[in-house]
Amino acid sequence: MKITLRTVAEAAGVSVATVDRVLNRRDGVRSVTIEKVESAIRQLGYAPSSLAGRVQPGTSRFAFVLPRGHNPFFEALETTIQRLGDWLPYKGASFDIRHVDVFDGEVLAEALREIRQDSYAGVAVAALDHPAVREAINALKSDGVAVVTLVSDVPSSRRDRFIGIDNTAAGRTAGSLIGRFLPNHSGKVALVAGSLALRDHAERRFGFEQVIAQDFPEVHVIALREGRDDPARVHKLVEDLLRQHSDLAGIYNAGAGNAGVISALEASGRAREIVYIAHELIEENREALVRGTIDAVINQDPGHEVRSAARVLLSLTSDWQIIDEQERIRIDIFLRDNLL
Structure with a gap:
């Protein structure tokens, strides 16, 4: 469906002329009305057609x-x-x-x-x-x-x-979630990333470890592994972590390759014991969330x-x-x- 000026006006409960005034930053529009129009624009993903004539082949x-x-x-x-x-x-x-x-x-x-x-x-x-x-x-x-x-x-x-999202805030969110979900707010936690050369993964790690250090002193980050977002490689990394740490309490995957974490956890029989925080509400994560293998998903809208x-x-x-x-x-x- 094409999103038009009228679509935005109807969603915001205002006139088409009011939407036009908001878009062109004209005077005479109340702040509450501006907020309604801009909220409708964000929700609908509206792009003004007036730009069409200014984009030339x-x-x-x-x-x-x-x-x-x-x-x-x-x-x-x-x-x-x-x-x-x-x-x-x-x-x-x-x-x-x-x-x-x-x-x-x-x-x-x-x-x-x-x-x-x-x-x-x-x-x-x-x-x-x-x-x-x-x-x-x-x-x-x-x-x-x-x-x-x-x-x-x-x-x-x-x-x-x-x-994109504020990735440091996303990492802090993951740290807060895993710290609160762990029994007695304590235990060993492993962190998986695609590559710390990717700034989003590095920032998520920073935010995660910052919150753990500040708010959950009894939670210990005992490992960091890079899986290049490859499910097979991530599976092997998590398999090794589970074998080396029988008391592992949580996993935060700051990148992709979640199918590898899911398969390794479920094969170990410890999926419901280990708190697992992942990114992106893709289909495999949604299904694992319903099953209880994933405890929470931090999502950005692609x-x-x-x-x-x-x-x-x-x-x-x-x-x-x-x-x-x-x-x-x-x-x-x-x-x-x-x-x-």
């Missing part, structure tokens, strides 16, 4: 650079990217997808250098915080290409904007992130104003009791 090609391999969360991102043509009203805008090994900084940087030759107006990249990647992003910016980082950031680069990246890139290459509230990516927490 030949300058409206955009690229999304995503990880190579099987990752259900990024597959959900990709599905949304493929549907942007149905959702976005912009004339001539097109969105290509490039798959790269984002765990290898030199490989990712080379892919970004190749993109410089392809006349893209903007690029959204799931980025590795690596010197070569930073320089490749800076080179794109020097060429006048709009760049946003997606899910994982490179803040030392000249990128225009980061599209559809919102893709639409936000598209809106921001188009705004950066036109004169359309970015609405910060619309582009803020929320952290959601799911238990099996509140699944949608």
Whole structure:
């Protein structure tokens, strides 16, 4: 369904003229009305069609650079990217997808250098915080290409904007959940990540360990393992952890590869004994949450992130104003009791 100005007006309970005044930041609109309109915009994912005429063929090609391999969360991102043509009203805008090994900084940087030759107006990249990647992003910016980082950031680069959750806050949330779920708020906890070279994983680790140290002194983080978001590799890592620590009380996976954690826990017969906190409400996590293998899932909305990246890139290459509230990516927490 196409989201129009009238759709937003009906959702907010105001007139079309009022929505237009809010979008164009005109005077004479009460703050409570502005809040209603902006809330409707965020919920509907509305992108003003007035931008359509300002996006011209030949300058409206955009690229999304995503990880190579099987990752259900990024597959959900990709599905949304493929549907942007149905959702976005912009004339001539097109969105290509490039798959790269984002765990290898030199490989990712080379892919970004190749993109410089392809006349893209903007690029959204799931980025590795690596010197070569930073320089490749800076080179794109020097060429006048709009760049946003997606899910994982490179803040030392000249990128225009980061599209994703506050990953330190996500890690703190995981620490608070696991600390509260553990019997007597104590026990041994293992931390699994894809790679600490990915800034989102590193920030989640920082937030997690910060909360554990501050609020749960009887919880001990006894291991950190990197699984490169590969389920088979993660399975082996968790299998080894369970064998080495018969009293392991909790696991926090700051990355992907959750199928590996799930299979290792369930094969051990200890799935209901060990508190497990995971990221992203993908199907395998949803099912494990219902079974009780996962205790809580920290989620970010892949559809919102893709639409936000598209809106921001188009705004950066036109004169359309970015609405910060619309582009803020929320952290959601799911238990099996509140699944949608």
